[in-house]
Amino acid sequence: MDVPALVWWLTIIGIAGLLLFDFFFHVRKPHIPTLKEAAVWSALYVGIAVLFGLGVWVFGGHTMGAEYFAGYVTEKALSVDNLFVFLVIIASFRVPRADQQKVLLIGITFALVARSGFILLGATLINMFAWVFYVFGLILLFTAGHLMRQESEKSHQGDNFVVRLTRRFLPTSEHYDGDRLTTVVDGKRVLTPMLLVMVAIAGTDLLFALDSIPAIFGLTQHVYLVFTATAFSLLGLRQLYFLIDGLLDRLIYLSYGLAVILGFIGVKLILHALHENNVPFINDGEPVPVVEVSTGLSLIVIVTALLVTVIASLASTKGRAQNLSSAARRYATRLLDEECEPEECAYFYRKLQAEEEELRRLPEKYRAKIREDEQLMDMLRRVHELHGPEAARRPG
Template structure:
């Protein structure tokens, strides 16, 4: 792999940073500042806008920087976007674990995106400095990716990425927090004292997991390009629009049951690519006497084709899988029941959630008998659904719910 360095002027860097900051500020003032629940149409439209901006930027790189630089950008962006979708699974767990009202989830997600941009920028420059100083860092990055791929294949969910990781346990121990939310405020008054709300804790959780995600994503993209500018912009454009994508894919995330296998294949592929590149530029004394090793390197074009191909196969296989469909319906029913019972307080939205729950139960009844039998054996789920129906009947009797159509 012949290393190509893209020379970027300070003016281009400044304009890029201003443009990305402007998009974040626009997102806050026009979408997030007023707490609301994005409609599917709104989420789809703005997701398309951000994807379009990323593609337009890539075309600009292709025209001004040449075919190789354009291929490196798109390979990096597609990989980072796929990893960001995987991150949405963890965000979903965190937001549900902390029982964040849906109208307030946008603020948490935008904070996570901004924090991730800042943290990953630091990791990017640190990674670039290490690569420029130590060629053996490619061995380390390759090993990290191979280990991560192995963990994904085994289905291991690190406790550090759960809603009860060490960052949250430390925060709960040393910070005085309220029992409930006060809108989207970070502070409230409880028993005459100013205390933190759980909103701050969930932001800490999102920020902590973002740092851990960077340990996978930054080595992965450096395996596709060593241009700091391309690494930064591909990472930034993969994160912009992630909030809208969350609300767009909320009902489909659980359907992508083979995504982790696809990501494992991609990370392992990039890990091998990094190690081959490290061998090609080897100066480690105990490998080939410190001399470069004549090995075949994987081109960026082949990498891009492989990444897109694996993702396409993974998504299609997931969408066609009866198991994936059953898993989607079960997860959606559980999520809606929990939100109806323990999270949402707006009566109008509670009633909407309940009707969504009824729709999911209809989907469950449409599944083949072997899947319905497995679902009936999930005592916790069945009791949760029964409790949701009981509470709805009690609220209707007390006049606490509105009546809306499905």
């Protein structure tokens, strides 16, 4: 499908316009989005992506349409998995909830620009070297194996190498100054944690692109479809974060579903590489007669894997227990922060009380496991001492 330059420019301008609209009408003034606001705007962005896909289907044919939707669904699923890492980074930097929108939008904008560069690089390599499909396939198989192992939150802490390097060579503050990126401390201009958390998210997203870009090139080699599917999967990610942040920890089997998807695409890429083979030490440089996976089958496998893992996660009592304990830990961490504003503290304390009530309704074996977490129990005890009814009755 040859895409005219005018269509390219209109698409780029449209995507840039959506990002600017998001900034000026939602993020510029810090606020905590309501569940209704997040749901409406998430549905709107998904709707735009689906309408665009239907346009591709009508004007480009069913094959192109299926390739776009397969790429969009895969990239969206990977983006949801990435949201969990963003959640950990934001929590580790203790970003005020009203300012989290700006952090996420800047991170998403950086991701879109960086991935556009990776897309151009990937397309260039594919056009120059057919053996690149072997490399992409092996990357995805390695990533799939890595996803099968459960990772701890410590592996995604915000204090990564890029942030440590920034702290070492640039003056930084330990405290926020609204949503400003710099502030003045003792007469000197220094960086705030707001800038550091953006650096942490941007640096982490570069690692995400290492499996994201090969995955979508495994579904389509049309650069326009790769770019648009990637862009539309990132647009609306900020709203989706606030819509499902209470459920992210609940999706305990999502990594297994993504492992199946990436492994499947990795195998598909290697089969395609064998079909187009010109590597001298494989079949004397001649193409290998292998069965190639159709786009329709790819779409079925991707959607099925996601549905099974999401339904299994939501139906799992273990997932519910993990989600509740993780949420309680995040709320307690924020409530123990000295910079927690009274209104914000009251909000988080109500949320914590709701989580604790749900924890009490869990089966005994899960409650017992949570009680064994001495660090969490100590945090909850200190929170109730500081913010509970007894604390409110103490003389000031």
